[in-house]
Amino acid sequence: MATRTCLVTGSAGFVGSVLARTLVSRGWRVVGVDREPVPSWRECPDVSQVQLDLCDLEAVLALVGETGPEVIFHLAAQPFVPVSVAEPYATVRDNVLATTSVLEAARLHGVARVVHASSGAIYGSEPGEHTYFESDEPKVGANLYGPSKIAAENIVLAYSRTFGLDVRIGRFMNTYGPGDTSPSRIVPTAVCQALGGDCYDFGDRDDGSTALDFVYVDDVVAGYLAAAEVDDGALQGVYNFGTCDPVSVRDLVRAVSRLADGTEREPVFRGPVADNPRRKCLDAGRARKELDWEPRTDLMTGLRATVDWYREHLHA
């Protein structure tokens, strides 16, 4: 059977790198596309790396024309909410303009399928308890990240409806796991502090009460693969991927502390006290039914693997 080729944008990133390696292990020829070089510890020798700015339409057209991918996994993005407030223009550029280049190249070169990484952030960040379904209305909040993802999704769907492009959209919330080194995310922050820091301080972003839907990276990758591979899924399939079992960030970092060295550290959260704490999760009923997807890694197993990875790599 001929080798199938796919493009993974954002393959230098946390999830993109795991997805690229997984695709290679399944026999795909993988072309990774990133603006920045891949960190050496994330490099995969079997992934062909290309460095370019996805906002450069001509470059994207040339790459897609030369490589002829069957599927494009579009994960490249500016993924951090606080960064979207500090760098709003760059966020929209990276999340909307880059997506448009990818879609235009897919349209002009007849790419069979585009799998687009979206986010549970499109549902907004209202206080209170919320379980979101794919049919729920996107909400514009006080940052540019969620709105940029709302816009990108709408452009993806517009290309599909107008030109018949086969697209799949995955909405994810808090992905965690080995290899995530972002200081903006709570799990890496907690693990690093527990393993090497003197304090256990999570700043002023939250009071610890916010409960979110944490999904292990392997389950996220399985979601992308399922969305890409299902043939009887609806054209323009939009899927939530979540555990529907939100965990407060305070409980989460307490668990990390215990896993790190058995110590019960008391985490410090200096954010304003929430009157009506936010508990947000995504209902993944559609992915379960249509893609046979399940979050297979429970939180403790996933956190243990993450802590172990850090223990091995922190001082490497």
Place this chain on the structure above:
Amino acid sequence: MPTEFDSELSDSLTLVTGGMGFIGSYLTARLLALGGRVVVVDCDTDPGRQSLLHELPQDQRSGLEIVHLDLRDRDAVAALIHGRNFDYVFHLAGYSVIEKSTAFPYDSLMTNAIGGLNVFDAVRRSDTPPRRVVITSTDKVYGEMDGSHYLEDSPLRGIGIYDAGKLTADVMARSHFHTFGTPMSVLRLCNVFGPHDYNVGYRLFPKSLSKIFNPVAPEPPVLYYESMDHWRDYVFVEDVIDALITMACHEQSLGEVFNMSSVVHLSTPSVIKEIIDTSVRILSEVDPYRAELVEKNGMQVTTYGQGALAIQRQRLDHTKIAQRLGFRTSVTFEQGLERTITHHTERLLRNGH
């Protein structure tokens, strides 16, 4: 019609993006008539382009400056906005035709989505931001209707490329307000008609009228079979200008989105029939021969055949703009039709047959 806010604009400096276009030129003309100074930016400033602005008498153009600028050029947009202390910004520029957006999807999205972002971003970074930025969005951002009307908080499920570009600008405008306090207001328009709409290739009114008032001989306006069951809201262009001015000046519109009021909700065949009937009536006074031909021609029903994505029924609820801003339209559909067709009739007579 004057608005209660006209005096606030009498000595203002205003930026109108897309000011050479149909609505932009009406807005600019009104602002100039009020004594304001206006900088129009447009990517097509060709003196040969048909625009109401080119028809303004010289003495009404003293406060007007026309700048050729492509809104996709972030630095140029920022230089313009940071170089002047605009009191108001009206962002109207963009691809305004669904078919053109479909034909040039990337370019359309760059203009409608990123062009808008460039304006909002420049205002956000300005040391002397305008009092208000008003942008025109569209009922197309809603997509298919769930109930009998779209409310401002109805889900945004825009369907095509045009819809997606306008939706992006709409969402970005509001998120700039919520995140940074950038003084944005969004007006979602329905179908706008009036004299001086020169988009004869695509829009229902000018396209139909260009057939009826073809200088050589009248031709029947075209009704596409696919549009047979389309129902739309319509409003006269001057009412849109009143709404834009009200939005710019009313403190209750800050950070808010409003549906435009309409004066009629009609099916596309009914609109074409109204255009034909009114044309026949007005022409019969001055050119009975053409009136007879127009009546005899009727409309031509044909297949569009390009699989255009169109929503069957679109209807805006305008309770919010009426209650919050006290806004009311002042030109009925019949009055607007009469004025539009009289304008075409006079132009035909002026230019000869």
